[in-house]
Amino acid sequence: MASKDQKAHQKQLKDEYLRAQQAASASRMPLDAEQLQQLLEHVDAAVLAAGCDHGLRATEAWAHAHRIDVERLREGLEEYGGFCDCEVVMNVYVEDVFTARRQQAPGTRR
């Protein structure tokens, strides 16, 4: 009977799977954490000032200004539910995108 070991092993496999998934998502984001933070601040200000046009106008303007590949950025943001400027602000969090790289202990998130 190795059921206890087996359970621990399954949990380990699951943890590794989740980590790999997060790492894969993070790797799709062509920005580092600091750039993503800047993007979110830019888009947040743009949406507050002009509203959302149900596209990624502010996001794409920022990407062009910072020589970021717009297509890759769009795919990276869609991964987190950011299909238009206001959704980027609402759904994309730097912490979520980069948690896999910077392991945080549970309970330390803001």
Ligand SMILES: [Zn+2]
């Ligand atoms: Zn929107």
